[in-house]
Amino acid sequence: MATASALSLGLAACGNSSSTSGSSASSDTSSITGKTVRVWFMEGSISDDAIAYLEKTFAEQNPGNTLKVEIQPWDGIVSKLQTSLASKSESPDLVETGNTQTAVFASVGAFAPVDDLYNKVGGDKLIQSFIDAGRWDNQLYALPLYAGARGIIYRKDLFEKANIAVPKTLDELADAAVALGKANPDGVEGFSGMYLSAVDIHGVESLMFAGDGDYATLSNGKWQEKLTDPNTVASLERIQKIFKDGTAYAMDSSASQKNFQKYFNENKVGILVGTGSVAKKIDKELWDAGKVGVMPIPGLKEGSVGKTFAGGSSISLAANAQNPELAKKALEVIFSEDFQKMVAKSGWTPGNTQYGSASEGAFADISTTVIENSKLTPNTPQWGVVAGDNVIRDFFTEIAQGKDVKTVAKETGTKLDATLNQQ
Numbered sequence: 001m002a003t004a005s006a007l008s009l010g011l012a013a014c015g016n017s018s019s020t021s022g023s024s025a026s027s028d029t030s031s032i033t034g035k036t037v038r039v040w041f042m043e044g045s046i047s048d049d050a051i052a053y054l055e056k057t058f059a060e061q062n063p064g065n066t067l068k069v070e071i072q073p074w075d076g077i078v079s080k081l082q083t084s085l086a087s088k089s090e091s092p093d094l095v096e097t098g099n100t101q102t103a104v105f106a107s108v109g110a111f112a113p114v115d116d117l118y119n120k121v122g123g124d125k126l127i128q129s130f131i132d133a134g135r136w137d138n139q140l141y142a143l144p145l146y147a148g149a150r151g152i153i154y155r156k157d158l159f160e161k162a163n164i165a166v167p168k169t170l171d172e173l174a175d176a177a178v179a180l181g182k183a184n185p186d187g188v189e190g191f192s193g194m195y196l197s198a199v200d201i202h203g204v205e206s207l208m209f210a211g212d213g214d215y216a217t218l219s220n221g222k223w224q225e226k227l228t229d230p231n232t233v234a235s236l237e238r239i240q241k242i243f244k245d246g247t248a249y250a251m252d253s254s255a256s257q258k259n260f261q262k263y264f265n266e267n268k269v270g271i272l273v274g275t276g277s278v279a280k281k282i283d284k285e286l287w288d289a290g291k292v293g294v295m296p297i298p299g300l301k302e303g304s305v306g307k308t309f310a311g312g313s314s315i316s317l318a319a320n321a322q323n324p325e326l327a328k329k330a331l332e333v334i335f336s337e338d339f340q341k342m343v344a345k346s347g348w349t350p351g352n353t354q355y356g357s358a359s360e361g362a363f364a365d366i367s368t369t370v371i372e373n374s375k376l377t378p379n380t381p382q383w384g385v386v387a388g389d390n391v392i393r394d395f396f397t398e399i400a401q402g403k404d405v406k407t408v409a410k411e412t413g414t415k416l417d418a419t420l421n422q423q
Contacts, residue, residue: 034065035066105141142314150297177246192248195263210307211234211238240399
């Protein structure tokens with residue numbers, strides 16, 4: 001099993017350059033010319049329009065220099081970052097990371113501090129839970145790019161045809177998924193009540209969090225697994241019920257899951273657990289016909305809102321950035337009003353929340369509530385190791401396969417205790 005300290009071996013070269021990359025945000029760049037700032041965005045994160053705006057605006061504001069966005073796949077990104085960020089000649093300048101990955105790289109010197117930019121790009125208007133996750137040893141290494149906490153997207157017309165009430169609790173949601181699948185009101189071959197796949201980790205864990213379940217908590221400097229906690233076990237048993245009787249997609253592939261809204265658009269499922277960006281991909285005809293509804297994931301009690309995973313990404317300045325001062329100018333464009341509003345229009349909650357009103361559609365009406373009730377996975381570099389070793393994906397896969405919940409929870413909980421507390 002890899003460890004955060006093992007990552008530092010590959011990134012050792014980064015530690016000495018952070019003082020250079022992390023210099024003052026007010027540095028004069030007018031004399032710099034002929035440079036190209038490289039920005040790594042992840043697939044599916046930033047719209048083509050926003051990328052075009054960033055590249056064009058940066059070039060206009062920094063004559064003689066250019067900005068190039070390079071789209072990276074999520075699969076294998078941790079190992080790719082480990083290699084690229086360690087290189088003094090090949091490192092990108094700015095890097096998007098999932099907010100659960102940031103601590104891994106910040107803790108080993110792969111990122112440069114950006115405390116000097118905090119107030120300039122939004123200050124307390126930035127998503128503060130992401131700011132907290134972006135700190136390491138009292139320095140800020142990551143700024144929030146966007147958040148995408150999850151809600152429920154459902155077919156109102158199918159619920160009505162099947163005479164199923166809109167669920168007000170988490171138990172009712174699970175029951176509705178099963179009942180809707182059995183009813184199949186439009187007689188669609190292969191119809192499922194809900195799309196839920198073990199490889200959709202953040203969707204599954206959102207249902208776990210909504211039922212007051214958790215992975216682990218920090219107490220007196222030590223991480224303690226919570227998978228065997230009664231609330232978590234009950235949440236996992238509820239999820240297993242959906243895997244067994246409410247969906248045909250429990251073992252769907254990662255490739256297929258990336259476009260899971262297609263099943264909704266093809267009338268093959270009636271419920272999705274998704275972000276606002278997913279809602280944007282639902283066919284306009286379904287919206288226009290009034291067939292689509294959205295709501296926060298309900299909690300255990302009627303009227304309560306369940307906590308969900310605050311998915312999203314942060315952006316960091318590489319310690320080995322080739323053009324650190326120009327990269328900071330690029331960050332100013334990224335956190336400008338126009339760019340942030342483009343992020344919002346894509347269905348995300350932008351890193352600067354004061355521009356969230358630019359988001360459009362029904363999901364925008366619940367996004368603030370969803371974000372306010374969201375939570376993160378354990379904020380430790382070792383969580384990146386857990387994710388990199390596919391511990392959670394394998395855990396949910398075993399739940400989806402119908403294995404005994406308490407047994408699997410105990411086995412995985414033991415792994416979490418060992419990994420999260422490893423120095």
